[in-house]
Amino acid sequence: MKILKLYVIKEFFYSFIAILFFFCLLFLVSEFLYRLREFLSYKSNFSLMFYYLMNHFPLWIRDALPISFLSGIMFSFGRLYRDNEITAIKSSGINLYSIITPILIIGLILSIFSIFLNIKLVPETYVKVRYIREYQLKGIKPFTPNQFQFLTYSASNGEKFTIDYYDYNKKIMYNVTIDYLSPNFVLIKQIKSKTMEWKENKWIINDGIERIFDPQSKELVSEKKFKTKIVNIPDKPEDFQPSITNCVEMNLFQLEQEIQRLKKHGMNFRKELVEWHFRFAYSFTNFIIAFFGIAFSLGLAGRYSRIRHIVYVILISTIYWLFLSFSKTFSLAQVIPAFWGVWSGNILFLFIGIILFLHIRR
Numbered sequence: 348m349k350i351l352k353l354y355v356i357k358e359f360f361y362s363f364i365a366i367l368f369f370f371c372l373l374f375l376v377s378e379f380l381y382r383l384r385e386f387l388s389y390k391s392n393f394s395l396m397f398y399y400l401m402n403h404f405p406l407w408i409r410d411a412l413p414i415s416f417l418s419g420i421m422f423s424f425g426r427l428y429r430d431n432e433i434t435a436i437k438s439s440g441i442n443l444y445s446i447i448t449p450i451l452i453i454g455l456i457l458s459i460f461s462i463f464l465n466i467k468l469v470p471e472t473y474v475k476v477r478y479i480r481e482y483q484l485k486g487i488k489p490f491t492p493n494q495f496q497f498l499t500y501s502a503s504n505g506e507k508f509t510i511d512y513y514d515y516n517k518k519i520m521y522n523v524t525i526d527y528l529s530p531n532f533v534l535i536k537q538i539k540s541k542t543m544e545w546k547e548n549k550w551i552i553n554d555g556i557e558r559i560f561d562p563q564s565k566e567l568v569s570e571k572k573f574k575t576k577i578v579n580i581p582d583k584p585e586d587f588q589p590s591i592t593n594c595v596e597m598n599l600f601q602l603e604q605e606i607q608r609l610k611k612h613g614m615n616f617r618k619e620l621v622e623w624h625f626r627f628a629y630s631f632t633n634f635i636i637a638f639f640g641i642a643f644s645l646g647l648a649g650r651y652s653r654i655r656h657i658v659y660v661i662l663i664s665t666i667y668w669l670f671l672s673f674s675k676t677f678s679l680a681q682v683i684p685a686f687w688g689v690w691s692g693n694i695l696f697l698f699i700g701i702i703l704f705l706h707i708r709r
Contacts, residue, residue: 351436355446356453358427363419370411375400382480389484399479405468412461413632416454418660420640428645447641454637461630466599473596493588500587502580503611510543510587518545518584523552525578533562543578550578586611594622617685621678624689631693632667638700639663667696 379400386396427433437443481487493515500508511522520543527536540555553575559568586608594602602623609616643659671692678688 351441352446352449355423355427356449359419359423359450359453362422363415366418366422367408367411367415370415371404371407374403374407374411378403385480385484389486391484395479395483399476399484402472402475402479405464405472409461409464409469412457413636414660414664416457416633417636417640417663420450420637421644421660424641424644433645443645450641451634451637454634457633458631461633462627465626465630470596470598470601473593477596495589498587498589502582504580506578506580508587513587515584515588520544520587525552529562531562533565534560535562536560538576538578540576545584550580550582552576552578594619599623599626617681618679620685621675621689624685625675628689628693629671635693635697635700636663636667638697638704642700642703642706667692670695 379396382399385391424433433443436446495513495515496511498508498510498513500510502508505528507526507528509524509526510520513520521541523538523540523543525538525540526534527538529535537558537560538552538555539558540552542554543550543552545551555576556570556572557576558570560566561568594605597605597619602619606616606619606623609619640663643663671689674683674688674691677683678685682688683691
């Protein structure tokens with residue numbers, strides 16, 4: 348039995364590895380041709396092109412795993428079925444589920460591996476390839492996560508901040524404007540200062556001017572300058588850090604922190620929450636489609652079976668991806684909750700896949 352299981356696993360891996368390599372190669376050629384004009388325009392050397400393309404592999408492997416795994420199952424089990432090896436196994440009194448179980452375990456392992464890629468490696472890949480393309484290739488100033496320009500921020504107490512420059516490492520802001528609004532959103536007070544810095548767990552503004560406005564006429568009532576003043580707000584330096592606009596560049600821990608930050612300030616965090624769920628949901632695709640692959644491959648024999656394998660792979664992958672994309676879109680639009688919008692496709696396809704799997708003739 349052990350030899351038979353190893354034989355089936357070996358047959359699967361022959362197809363799986365070959366197809367995974369094919370898709371990664373396809374992605375590589377596609378990315379190279381897409382960026383070729385940029386490489387030539389900026390006179391890139393070969394080593395930079397190679398380094399740029401190689402850094403895409405975690406992303407390509409993550410994206411290619413589900414369809415490669417499904418194809419590997421379809422082609423390997425399909426060949427065993429066409430060559431009557433499945434029939435011989437059943438004739439020997441061996442339960443077919445016993446040789447199928449290792450493939451399901453492999454699918455679960457690949458899902459866990461995909462989660463690992465989604466937690467840290469793939470987001471870091473996005474940042475790295477952007478750095479290579481924009482800074483090393485085009486010469487654009489590199490992204491500095493602790494220095495920000497032209498920020499707007501709403502404090503917990505309701506004050507509106509406009510900041511020209513913020514150095515998070517030094518905890519200093521430059522050219523700061525603080526607007527105090529009435530409940531009717533009318534400007535009643537405004538403070539302008541050259542600097543605002545975090546000292547002894549409080550915000551201190553220096554070299555500024557304070558203006559008071561009449562909420563009825565909106566006219567300036569008084570104006571006075573000051574050297575130093577304390578700003579009484581509960582917000583800390585890290586609260587003023589803007590989020591990374593593209594949440595796919597955040598690792599899972601940064602994504603969690605961003606969700607908590609946005610929630611704390613009463614801001615919309617649906618996009619980040621959906622992305623958080625999606626990283627786990629997409630990873631389990633490898634395990635879920637294994638049930639479909641096994642069920643369909645053991646029912647395909649005769650003429651044109653190889654063509655039908657390809658058709659089924661394309662059909663299953665397309666339907667699954669369309670369902671996942673539509674449900675994710677509805678979730679982003681807040682039509683359905685984030686969890687159900689991302690996980691409903693997995694739950695539905697897992698249910699259908701298990702039903703098909705249980706109807707396999709053992």
